Amino acid sequence: xxxFTQHRGVALPLLxxxxxxxxxxxxxxxxxxxxxxxxxxxxxxxxxxxPDARTLNPEFALNQAEYRAASILLAxxxxxxxxxxxxxxxxxxxxxxxxxIAPSFATIFRNNALxxxxxxxxxxxxxxxxxxGWVTVDPAAHMIQLDLEAxxxxxxxxxxxxxxxxxxxxxxxxxxxxDEIGLTEQSMDLVVRFEEQDQARRPWxxxxxx
Amino acid sequence: xxxxxxxxxxxxxEVTTLSERxxxxxxxxxxxxxxxxxxxxxxxxxxxxxxxxxxxxxxxMDHIVDTLPGRGDDTLMPxxxxxxxxxxxxxHETGIQLFDIADADQGIVHVISPELGIALPGLSLICPDSxxxxxxxxxxxxxxxxxxxxxxxxxxxxxxxxxxxxMRVSFAGLLGEGVSAKDLVLFTIRELSASxxxxxxxxxxxxxxxxxPVEARLxxxxxxxxxxxxxxxxxxxxxxxxxxxxxxxxxxxxLWDQAAQHWQSLRSDEDAAFDxxxxxxxxxxxxxxxxxxxxxxxxxxxxxxxHVRDAPDAASSAAxxxxxxxxxxxxxxxxxxxxxxxxxxGSCTNSRLSDLQLAAAYLVRTGHKVAKGVKALCVPGSGQxxxxxxxxxxxxxxxxxxxxWREPGCSMCFFAGGESFGKGxxxxxxxxxxxxxxxxxxxxxxxxxxLTVVASACAGHLVxxxxx
Numbered sequence: 079x080x081x082f083t084q085h086r087g088v089a090l091p092l093l094x095x096x097x098x099x100x101x102x103x104x105x106x107x108x109x110x111x112x113x114x115x116x117x118x119x120x121x122x123x124x125x126x127x128x129p130d131a132r133t134l135n136p137e138f139a140l141n142q143a144e145y146r147a148a149s150i151l152l153a154x155x156x157x158x159x160x161x162x163x164x165x166x167x168x169x170x171x172x173x174x175x176x177x178x179i180a181p182s183f184a185t186i187f188r189n190n191a192l193x194x195x196x197x198x199x200x201x202x203x204x205x206x207x208x209x210x211g212w213v214t215v216d217p218a219a220h221m222i223q224l225d226l227e228a229x230x231x232x233x234x235x236x237x238x239x240x241x242x243x244x245x246x247x248x249x250x251x252x253x254x255x256x257d258e259i260g261l262t263e264q265s266m267d268l269v270v271r272f273e274e275q276d277q278a279r280r281p282w283x284x285x286x287x288x
Numbered sequence: 289x290x291x292x293x294x295x296x297x298x299x300x301x302e303v304t305t306l307s308e309r310x311x312x313x314x315x316x317x318x319x320x321x322x323x324x325x326x327x328x329x330x331x332x333x334x335x336x337x338x339x340x341x342x343x344x345x346x347x348x349m350d351h352i353v354d355t356l357p358g359r360g361d362d363t364l365m366p367x368x369x370x371x372x373x374x375x376x377x378x379x380h381e382t383g384i385q386l387f388d389i390a391d392a393d394q395g396i397v398h399v400i401s402p403e404l405g406i407a408l409p410g411l412s413l414i415c416p417d418s419x420x421x422x423x424x425x426x427x428x429x430x431x432x433x434x435x436x437x438x439x440x441x442x443x444x445x446x447x448x449x450x451x452x453x454x455m456r457v458s459f460a461g462l463l464g465e466g467v468s469a470k471d472l473v474l475f476t477i478r479e480l481s482a483s484x485x486x487x488x489x490x491x492x493x494x495x496x497x498x499x500x501p502v503e504a505r506l507x508x509x510x511x512x513x514x515x516x517x518x519x520x521x522x523x524x525x526x527x528x529x530x531x532x533x534x535x536x537x538x539x540x541x542x543l544w545d546q547a548a549q550h551w552q553s554l555r556s557d558e559d560a561a562f563d564x565x566x567x568x569x570x571x572x573x574x575x576x577x578x579x580x581x582x583x584x585x586x587x588x589x590x591x592x593x594x595h596v597r598d599a600p601d602a603a604s605s606a607a608x609x610x611x612x613x614x615x616x617x618x619x620x621x622x623x624x625x626x627x628x629x630x631x632x633x634g635s636c637t638n639s640r641l642s643d644l645q646l647a648a649a650y651l652v653r654t655g656h657k658v659a660k661g662v663k664a665l666c667v668p669g670s671g672q673x674x675x676x677x678x679x680x681x682x683x684x685x686x687x688x689x690x691x692x693w694r695e696p697g698c699s700m701c702f703f704a705g706g707e708s709f710g711k712g713x714x715x716x717x718x719x720x721x722x723x724x725x726x727x728x729x730x731x732x733x734x735x736x737x738x739l740t741v742v743a744s745a746c747a748g749h750l751v752x753x754x755x756x
Contacts, residue, residue, distance in 0.1 A: 094610070095603045096482050096582050100723045106705035109367045111326045111374040113435075123725045154603055156483035159516050160721060161702075162418040163324060164434035182486055184516045185452075186418055190434035245450065247307045258436075259337070262444045265304065265312065269446055272303040272314055280300070282539035282547035283316050283411055285343040 080195035081255030085176045086223040087149035089213045090139055092121075097153055098160035099187065103169040104129075105161075116169035144217040150224070152210055153180040157198075158187025167194050177224050179231070181206060192248050195255060197226060199242045209233055209240070226253055290557025292454045293523050294489040297429040297554070301412045303446055313449045315441045316411040317344050320384075321397050322375035323351035323704075324416035328438040329378035337443045338382065345384040345442060346406055347375065350396045352704050353389055355667050355694040361389070364706035382442075393536075395670025395696040398422040398636040402506065403672050405535025409524035409551045414441050418513040419636045419720065425505035426532070427524030427554050432513060452518035453563035455488040456556070459496035461571025466753050468646070469504035470638060470718070470737035472496065473511040474576035478586040479568065485517025488564065491556060492522050496570055502531040503642045510637045511720050514583040523555035575752035577623050578722045578735045580611030585722070587623070589740065589752040595619040614724055615732050616712070623734065623750040630715040631664040631745030632727075633691075635701040638718035638738050639669030644677050647742040648685040650753055658690030659748030663709070666691045667699040689746070703728035716744040 107119025107129075118132070125140055127133045134141045140148065151170070157180040158166060167190045170178070177197040191198045201209075212234045213220050223232040226249060231240040251258065277284055291299075303312040320328060325347055332339070339345050352368045353359065361372050372389070379386035387394045393404060398419050401407040409427035414420060416438040423430035433447065441447050457476060463469075477484075490512055492505075500508065505522050512520030529548055532538050539547045574588040585608070587593065593612070596619065599605035612619065617626065633639070633647055644666065650656075658664040666686045668674040674696055677683060683693045700707055701719040708728030709715055715733050718741050719726075722733040734750055743753040 093603070095607050096584075098721075098723045100702070100721070100726050104725055105323075105702045106365070108323075109705070111330060111371055113327065113331075123729065129729060156486065156516055159482060159514075160418065160723060162416055162432040162434055164327070164416075164436060167434070182483060184483075185486065185518055186432055186434060189437060189450075193434065193436040245309065247310050247448075247450075258448060259440050259443050262312065262440065262446060262448065266444065268304050268312070269314070269444065273445075276300075276314065280410070280547075280550065282543040282550070283408075285537065287341065287343045 079193065079255045079257060082176065082195050082197045082226055082252040084223070084225045085149065086221055087176065088145060088147045088217055089150040089152050089209065089222045090145045090148035091152040091210045091213060092139065093152065093154050093210065095154035096156045096159050099158055099163050099166040100160055102158065102166040103163065108163065108165050113168045114172060116165055117172040120169040120173045149174050149176050150222050151175055151178045152206060152213065153178055155181045157183050159184040162186045164190045167191050167196050171196055179206060179209065192251060193258060195252060197224065197252060199224070199231070201240065201242055205240050208237070290560035292556045292560040292562060293491055293521055293554060294454050297410065297412070298451065300410070301429065306448055310448055310450050312446050313412060315414055315445055315447055317406055317413040318346070318438065318441050319397050319401055319406065319413065319415040320345070320347040320438065321351050321417060322349050322353070322371045324435050325438065326371055326375040326378060327435040328416060328442065329382055330374065331435070332439050332442055333378060333381055339384055339442045340445045342383045344445070346387070347379045347384055348387040348394060348397050348400060349375065349389050351698050353697045354706065355697040355699040357695060359389065359695055365704045368704065368706060392671045395673065396636045396639060396698055398510065399639060399669030399673065402426055403535065403670055405532055405538030408532055408538060408547070409528055410554055414438065414447065419510055421512045421517070421519040422506050422510040422636060424512065424519050424521040425502065425509040426528050427522060427551065429519070431519040452487055452489045455485065455490045455564040455566070456562040457490055457492050458494040458565070458567040459492070460494055460567060460569045462496055462499055463570060463573060466739055467573050467575055468737040468739065469500055469507040471573060471576045472570060473508045474578065474583065474586045474735065475570065475573055477511065477514050477583045478576070480515055480566065482514060482582050482584040483516045485512060485515030487518070489518045490515065490520045492520060494567070497522055498525070501642060502527055503640045506640070507637055511583065514720060524551050575737060575740050577740065577750055579615065579617055579623060580608065581614055581722055581724050582607070582611070583720065583722060583735065585611055590622060590624065593617050593619050593621055593623065626714060627749050628662055628716055628744055629713040630709045631658070631662060631741050632700055632715055632717040632719065633665065633738055633741055634667030634669065634699050635719040636669065637720045639667060639673065641673050641676050643718065643738045644668060644673070644682050647738040648682045650739060650742045651685050651689045654746070656689070656746035658745045662745050662748060664691040664745045665694060665700065667694040668696050670696045700727055702726055716741045716750060
């Protein structure tokens, strides 16, 4: 997994509530059995006037010159709701996004993001509004700096940094870029011990292992 | 103080605590499908890891597979075949049980897992699919994950899980005639909002829940993901035990007795405290219909579509405006003002035998046929459902009324690039999501119960069956 320590970049405001994973990457854009090749499908229904012909929708911010290099997404409440497809995270990362800032996130999306090194920051609406106000004045020049060590967001030099809270376990995973499976594999003796006790308690839960 | 059902299930599966809020949980069953499971299996194979307990892992073909009669590996979706072939190969390589296209038990993952006794009360079950919460209807601890977490569970039989808070939603009163679990869950989402369950495991309780048949409980819990909840749960009772008995992967003999005894303890203690509680009297609940592009955009079927000016805040107001533009509906009008182009009965929400029986009974009782110009589909959730329905003659009832009768699968619940209804088409659908483009680019989805969908298909416009 890609570690996340600090990131400075252009932020793209997409301030709709309940942006679902079908909007982030529609099922029809998941064309191969792979975690890659998904960037062109990102936000396809909004980004293209005709998704099949890939005709760009000039109204959509991601298609505007000042947001081309966007790597931070500022979004509405309950971002990533709907389908569990991890492709939503892969499509965002392949398109260069490193962090999403929103008032809240859907649980599965947030879990998927964490396991791929995509930072999700939950921020109060009024704090988010301040970031949006700063960014929209001059998106390319008014960048945002995220620091996961300090849990801070630096934006307008004339204002205080925003501080965010993040689950300590998640923070540790992101900072170190930990592979969760490898981590759990070190505790397999605990799993074996659990199974021995559990099988005595819930024998019916274990199927024969042919 | 007592313990909630969720906390009991959590404790039973806790291998160790990892931090204040995170635990390593034991995963009893893993189910995969060709859409997202294929990626998890491939990734596992690439890293030369194996499935730790392959007897506890299962896979089905439901998301991409065609539902047209005479289907094979080819699908209308470009590259659909690749997913099917890759999944079959990976299932074979890892040695897990696959319910392949031609298998008599193939079907939608959340329909076949209870049907085969793979999901049981008290088991933990994960699937890289958000609707895994369906199985909470049996009293299983079941939740949706991504492909990476599925891979973790395959390799280690565990997951590192952040503990959600607990919520109880209690329903007083009993559902009226013609009002179903689908209406109940749409009403709940409308009341609590699409993010109202975020961070919570929700237990449904009360007289209305006790009275629900098992399949209706699955429908209710299925849509707890539309509340953004971790999962939904209902304490298992005798109805559930009877439902599970003698299913293929359910325990038999002495093991069954031990299981049944254990399951008696799976209920929240009288004095258990929840982090959040809600209660609703649903005695006079009306059939629900969605008007917008989020499952929370619902009204009583005969209510007016709300005005943007009445939205609770600016963000909702913008969302309502977008939704009304997309759906082509006008505030103040009723949904029955809108002509229908298509009707869909199916999906992990409403494709079980009882759903099809309800819809077919309407056709028999009224003698109505699908209105001219309406494309109507009925897609049974599994091979077992299909055969049971055909044994009762339901297929003939649907066909004679003008419905297509399909092979089992997720079908047009979403648009994978194969079949779609077409741009601007208005669909009454028993599915779970009315998101923009969910059923295809520009498709306008109105979610409702099977009874409302069949009545609407016959009327040619959105309407509830109020005679029932």
